[in-house]
Amino acid sequence: MAHCELRETSFDPWQLLAEWTAAQQGASRYGATAVFVGTMRDFNEGDAVTGMYLEHYPGMTERQLEQIMQDAIREWHLDDALIVHRVGEILPAESIVLVAVWSAHRAEAFTACRHIMETLKHNAPFWKRETLIDGSSRWVERNTAG
């Protein structure tokens, strides 16, 4: 069953995927799986970044993720979908977001995975405040182009 959730602690996206596919019990209706993992970089806009705080809007963030996922399932006839997103304090190299989709064919899987990520970046209420190497912090003003 499609699922989305927020996590306050670090997670291993590959372990989650292994658990998820094990729970699918060898389902053979899908022929394509597309996965995106977003990881925290140790640099941004030319500066070294040592950490990040990810704020969200409790309630609205979950609603937005659920809506983005359900819209994609409907539009691309996905067999399954999974979105996991971190909130709170995050360190470089930790995973920020996992998006995985399962469909009959690759075109739908690739397109839906990309669409979910781009829509999430534009619509889901999350805000990053990054800490720089000198200890100062700043809000990230905008997303990178892609």
Added chain:
Amino acid sequence: MQVKVLFFAGLRERLGKADVALELPGTATVLEVWQQATGGETLPANVLVSINQVYAELSASVADGDEVAFFPPVTGG
């Protein structure tokens, strides 16, 4: 009518408050809620708005018991 107003991220820090409970006479738009809740602060050009956790326009009408939120462009993912 009573309206709950929320501010997030850099906007919350700039205004120095996370939430405001407003008591308004009659009807109000989102823009009027902003003016009341901030004491007439200039509205940031790129601000995003939601009513009851659904995106809304500044011209939208607010009803009794609504939760209205103002926040900067989102940067998740």
